[in-house]
Amino acid sequence: xQTEKYEVLFGEFKNKLYRFALRxxxxxxxxxxxxxxxxVKCWQNRTSVESIExxxxxxxxxxxxxCIDKIRAKKLTTDIDSVAYSVRSYDPVPDSAAExxxxxxxxxxxxxxxxxKQKLVFHLREIxxxxxxxxxxxxxxxxxxxxxxxxxxxxxxxxxxxxxxxxGLSKIHSGTA
Amino acid sequence: MAFPKSTQxxxxxxWATETTPEEEAQLHAAFExxxxxxxxxxxxxxxxESAKVMTTSVSSVRQAKHxxxxxxxxxxxxxxxxxxxxxxIQRSMISDIQATADSYEDPMEAYEEAKQALLMVSExxxxxxxxxxxxxxxxQPYVDILK
Numbered sequence: 001x002q003t004e005k006y007e008v009l010f011g012e013f014k015n016k017l018y019r020f021a022l023r024x025x026x027x028x029x030x031x032x033x034x035x036x037x038x039x040v041k042c043w044q045n046r047t048s049v050e051s052i053e054x055x056x057x058x059x060x061x062x063x064x065x066x067c068i069d070k071i072r073a074k075k076l077t078t079d080i081d082s083v084a085y086s087v088r089s090y091d092p093v094p095d096s097a098a099e100x101x102x103x104x105x106x107x108x109x110x111x112x113x114x115x116x117k118q119k120l121v122f123h124l125r126e127i128x129x130x131x132x133x134x135x136x137x138x139x140x141x142x143x144x145x146x147x148x149x150x151x152x153x154x155x156x157x158x159x160x161x162x163x164x165x166x167x168g169l170s171k172i173h174s175g176t177a
Numbered sequence: 178m179a180f181p182k183s184t185q186x187x188x189x190x191x192w193a194t195e196t197t198p199e200e201e202a203q204l205h206a207a208f209e210x211x212x213x214x215x216x217x218x219x220x221x222x223x224x225x226e227s228a229k230v231m232t233t234s235v236s237s238v239r240q241a242k243h244x245x246x247x248x249x250x251x252x253x254x255x256x257x258x259x260x261x262x263x264x265x266i267q268r269s270m271i272s273d274i275q276a277t278a279d280s281y282e283d284p285m286e287a288y289e290e291a292k293q294a295l296l297m298v299s300e301x302x303x304x305x306x307x308x309x310x311x312x313x314x315x316x317q318p319y320v321d322i323l324k
Binding site: 014022035127131154164165 | 226231
């Protein structure tokens with residue numbers, strides 16, 4: 001593969017790879033390191049990348065595997081099976097912008113507290129807009145599993161939105177909802 | 178908040194995981210205009226997440242080549258060190274074996290050589306003992322004074 005062609009291809013997927021690595025690693029610097037390593041790995045395998053039907057899915061799979069390797073190697077406390085997150089205490093501010101920002105934080109926390117498989121499926125579909133087949137290839141699961149995990153993840157998000165609508169953010173933060 | 182029927186229906190399909198990516202794009206567009214609902218906040222949250230970009234640039238292809246070369250060189254260096262170490266260990270083992278191996282074909286000849294060597298050691302040992310005896314006898318007067 002020509003250098004320019006390769007650079008265009010990698011540039012196209014760079015941010016997707018970064019967001020996916022960030023979702024798993026939960027650390028911007030580590031996510032960037034992973035993307036650099038994916039870049040080197042892709043460059044080493046550039047001749048085979050050309051013949052791959054879906055290079056984007058392949059790069060995402062390489063990213064996922066590298067993230068898991070890094071987590072295993074460094075025994076990070078933020079591994080993908082860990083779902084312990086602290087929810088800060090809510091301090092009501094009569095400002096709609098602040099309220100919206102808090103709503104974003106609650107949504108972020110909701111997404112982060114999803115089980116690992118649901119979280120990755122949710123990310124690939126909702127953030128990256130990928131097809132079920134692509135997701136199944138990246139995560140090495142069946143299309144049915146993708147649909148089930150996405151359904152469960154969306155139900156959890158839906159329940160959270162209903163709770164926010166019914167009880168308001170302050171109740172959600174204080175855990176009474 | 179009340180949404181148009183079509184949006185509401187699409188939203189129901191979305192939560193049931195029955196929407197296509199195109200229909201999901203329609204939902205994103207529909208809620209982009211809505212400011213207050215939690216559903217709008219949710220779709221805005223998804224849009225914000227998908228807009229996140231890597232702030233640092235990845236290394237250029239030239240740098241990637243350099244990294245690959247550096248890695249290959251470090252692997253080659255490690256292999257070379259292992260080969261040299263293996264060679265040195267093997268050589269020292271061979272020389273040890275050679276040093277301990279028999280150097281005489283004829284046992285009688287070996288016996289004679291060993292006998293000569295032992296005689297020489299014995300001779301040297303005896304002369305040393307005599308010399309030490311002489312030196313010690315010279316110290317006897319001092320020993321007597323100290324008694």
